[in-house]
Amino acid sequence: MSFNSLILIWFDAGNRNLPWRGQTDPYKTWISEIILQQTRVAQGRDYYIRFCNAFPTVKALAEADEQQVLKLWQGLGYYSRARNLHHSARFIMNEMKGVFPNNFKDLLQLKGVGPYTAAAIASIAFNEVVPAIDGNAFRVLARYFDIEHDISASNTFRYFFELGHQIIDSKRPGDFNQAVMELGATVCLPVNPKCEICPLNESCAALSLNKIHCLPVKTKKTKVKTRRLNFFVITDGLNYLMVKRTADDIWKNLYSFPLTEDKIKSIETTVFGESGIEFSEVHHVTHLLTHRKLEIKFLRGVCTSSQLKQISEKLKAVIYSREDLFVLPVPKPIEKYLKDKI
Numbered sequence: 001m002s003f004n005s006l007i008l009i010w011f012d013a014g015n016r017n018l019p020w021r022g023q024t025d026p027y028k029t030w031i032s033e034i035i036l037q038q039t040r041v042a043q044g045r046d047y048y049i050r051f052c053n054a055f056p057t058v059k060a061l062a063e064a065d066e067q068q069v070l071k072l073w074q075g076l077g078y079y080s081r082a083r084n085l086h087h088s089a090r091f092i093m094n095e096m097k098g099v100f101p102n103n104f105k106d107l108l109q110l111k112g113v114g115p116y117t118a119a120a121i122a123s124i125a126f127n128e129v130v131p132a133i134d135g136n137a138f139r140v141l142a143r144y145f146d147i148e149h150d151i152s153a154s155n156t157f158r159y160f161f162e163l164g165h166q167i168i169d170s171k172r173p174g175d176f177n178q179a180v181m182e183l184g185a186t187v188c189l190p191v192n193p194k195c196e197i198c199p200l201n202e203s204c205a206a207l208s209l210n211k212i213h214c215l216p217v218k219t220k221k222t223k224v225k226t227r228r229l230n231f232f233v234i235t236d237g238l239n240y241l242m243v244k245r246t247a248d249d250i251w252k253n254l255y256s257f258p259l260t261e262d263k264i265k266s267i268e269t270t271v272f273g274e275s276g277i278e279f280s281e282v283h284h285v286t287h288l289l290t291h292r293k294l295e296i297k298f299l300r301g302v303c304t305s306s307q308l309k310q311i312s313e314k315l316k317a318v319i320y321s322r323e324d325l326f327v328l329p330v331p332k333p334i335e336k337y338l339k340d341k342i
C-alpha cells in the first residue's frame, strides 16, 4: 500500500478529538494553526476555545483592541503571533473587502502566514492540493523515504515541498496534511518514535535501515543566549509603575515593570539615586524561551506617592492600581510574580 493510503487509513481509524478538527471554517483553521505553531496541543486547546469565543469571526478580531487580543494570548508566548493575527484580520477587512483569502498564494499575503500555515489552511478549508511541510512533516518524510538532506539548509524546504506534491492525496489534501502532522506529533516522535504501532512500519526506510536516530539531518544547532533582566517593582503600597514595551524585542506591546538589562546600577543611580529608595526584596527567576534563557531579578522598592509620580515622569511609566495590573497583558514571569507576590 502507498504512503498516502496507509496514513489516511490510520488517520480515519482514530485521530484525536480536537476542537478545530471536523470544521472547515478558514478563520478558525487559521487561528488553530497559528496557535499550534509553537505550542503543544494540550496547552493550545484552551487558548483556541477562549480566542474563538472572544473573537468568533475575522471581523470581530479586526474590531478588537490590541490590548484585549494580547491579554487573551497571555502565557502562550511568541506574542508576535497574536499581533500578526490582529494585524492580518484588519488587513482582510480593510484591504480584502472582508473576504478571507481562499488559496495558498493569497494566504501568503497575511502577516505571520508562511508556506506551512498557508498550505494547512488552503488544504483543510478549501481542499487545495498543496502539502503542508513543517517540522513534523520533515521528520516523517525524511525517515520514511530515507532523505538525508539537511533540514536546516534553506533550499531543503523546496525538495520536501515537491516530494509532498507527489505523494499528497488529491481528493483529501486537508486530511492528508493533518494525518502527517498527527503522525509526527504522536507516533514518529523526535526521540523514541513508537515504530511498533506506526502504520508505516512495514515500508519505512529508516526503520529497516536502522537510521531512525540519524534522520532528519539537521546540522545547524540553535544557540541559546542568556539575557539578564532587572525588573523594578516600585510602589507606594497601593500603586505600581508599569511601562509598555514598544521596541522590536521580546514581549512587544505587553506591559512590564520598568527594567534594565545587565547593569542594575545604571538605573538605580540615575533614577533612584537621589530619591533614596532602597531596593531590598530580590526575587530571582529563570525563564526559558526557545532561543533565550532569561535570568530575571525582581527588585522591590517602596516610596511615597509623590516620589512615585516623579519617577513615573522620569521613566515615562504609567501608575496603575494593584487591581489594574491584573488587567494588563503581561509576560509570563510578570504574570506569575503578580499572582505570587503582589
Ligand code: SF4
Pocket: 140, 143, 144, 187, 188, 189, 193, 194, 195, 198, 199, 200, 201, 204, 205, 206, 207, 212
Ligand atoms: S516506522 Fe518509526 S521512523 Fe518510520 S515513520 Fe513510523 S514512527 Fe517514524
